[in-house]
Amino acid sequence: MSRRSLAFPGLAPSESIHEYGSSQHITADPWRPGKASLDVWIYFNLISNTILLPILVVTFVFSKYAKIRCLAPLINMCIAWILSGIFSLLLFYDGRARPEDPLPSLSLCTAQLSLLYGVLPMWSVAVLVLTYYVHVQVGANTPRRKMIPMPLLIMAPYAVQIAFSIAGVIAATSKHSHVQIKRTFFYCALVGHPLSNGMSIFVFVICLGIILLKIQLALVFYRNWQALRDAQRRTDASITQAHANVPVLRMLVFGLYVFAGMICNVIKLFDPRSVVPYMYVASAGTIVFLVFGTQSDILEAWSFWRWKWRSLLPGSVSLPPPASNPPLTVENHIASTDSWRDLSLPSMRDESFRAEAGAIIIINVRKSIHPIEPPTPIPRVQIIRHIYTNEEAVSPMGRDCGTTGFGAARPTSWF
Known part of the structure; x- marks a missing residue:
């Protein structure tokens, strides 16, 4: 009876087609999925892993058009998949990908x-690093000051890859009669x-x-949505959720694939x-x-036919001169945050400003080009709703909108 093989990520292939041992004899494999299956497998690894990623x-x-922030964990995960595609296609690159090819x-x-x-x-480690990073960024019960240093997070997947690869070389070159390639x-x-059992246990723990982290992210996402819905119902305001929860939502969608x-x-x-x-x-x-290549900034960066028009737009469009002291018309300012803090409205023209502080902060600010008589006063209060306690507080606005409870600027877009 043949032993179970250790194969690509935890998948044990069936009987071998060619076997190497001390005698280097060839054995037939009764299981042949067919040429189409091998072609599809090669296509996915070649096109997706080694070209698209x-x-x-x-x-x-x-x-310069993709306004991406916090790139390192996401790029790290993409590189992990790129490497896996290259490793899987070594026989293809050597011209021996098919069973009928030379040994x-x-x-x-x-x-x-x-x-x-x-x-x-x-x-598994690369996905864990990305999930952990998003978990910290949304403030899901993890203070940012306790975050693992980024260099360690970046190096972790490659350190694990090297360790298991060295173990694989040692196992493949061992003289045990029961070990076969x-x-x-x-x-x-x-x-x-x-060693295959050790790898399976390691991956299971990761x-x-x-x-567990994705469950916490799902809870944060639900609380954000619930707080936003309650705030809209109580204030009768027109609230735009924008993309405050897009990073978390993409991570949850990717969790379905896991x-x-x-x-x-x-x-x-x-x-x-x-x-x-x-x-x-x-x-x-x-x-x-x-999942991660269809966000708006990436699609805009790939819209090369619009680059010329974007570059010509500032010089070709003239706007009426603004008033010396134009008033601000605040349509709504509803915040849901995980820390009690004051916020201030930025100075913008016909733009929507969004800051992320662990949950959702929705601000819709409009600066009128023409003076309004009489000037509309700026509301000096805001509704702050804590996503964990569901308590409300009315607080004057003070500090900069772009800072978080930890005193660091929060990016406008994670991915």
Whole structure:
């Protein structure tokens, strides 16, 4: 009876097609999903992981139109998926991706399986880092001053990848008779080593932490929505939620994909011949691209046909000169925050200003170009609603809108 193989992220492939051992003999594999399955698997890894995600990362870093903030954890996660796509396609790059292709060398197979050993741990840690970072940014019971230093967060996924890859090399080069290197239908895998159990336990613990953090994010999202709804009903004001909860909402949507991965693992346990888990792993880059690459700033950065018009707009449009001391008309100023603090209205012209302080702060400010007679007084009070206690307070406005309870400027857009 053959042993279960250690494969790409926690998925155990079936019998091998080609087997390397001391005799380097070839064994037939009765399970062949078909050419279409392999083509789809290669397509997802090649197009999504090694083409689309690099484009997204370049947009994050270099585009002047993408007003992105807090990039490091998100870019880190994208790079993790890019690396997984490259590692998965080593046989494809060598021209030996199909079962009928020539047998890959033992060194190439050893390199691929050792790299794939660390892919799932790297994935899980990268997702945990991003979830933890958003969890801290929204102020979900975690003071920002206690946040883990960013360099450690950035290095954690790669440190885990290197550690498991080194362990994979040691396991592949061991002299134990029960350890075998096999060329499976999709990639090379290691069979018969207990390191696979350690990897599964590690990933399970990390995923448990991710789920707990996402539950807290979901609670914050619900409380924000409830506070905004109650404030609108009590004040009869026209409230625009804007994009205050978009980062949290995107993280929750991505959490559904993580939950789908747990279902795929269950499917693999009961049906080892199912191709669904392999397709799930290969499509990870596509999901990341769709979830985090469709926010408004990124889409605007990719709208190259509008760049020329945006550059010409300031010089081609003339506005009437503003009054010497134009009044401010405040339509509404409703805040839901996790800290009792004072806010002040910024000076803007025909713009909506939003500051994020753990929950939602919705401010709609309009500066009139023409003087209004008599001047409209500026409201000097605001409604502050605590998202955890549901208490209300009326407070005069004081400090800058762009600062948080920790005294640091909060970004206008996270992703």
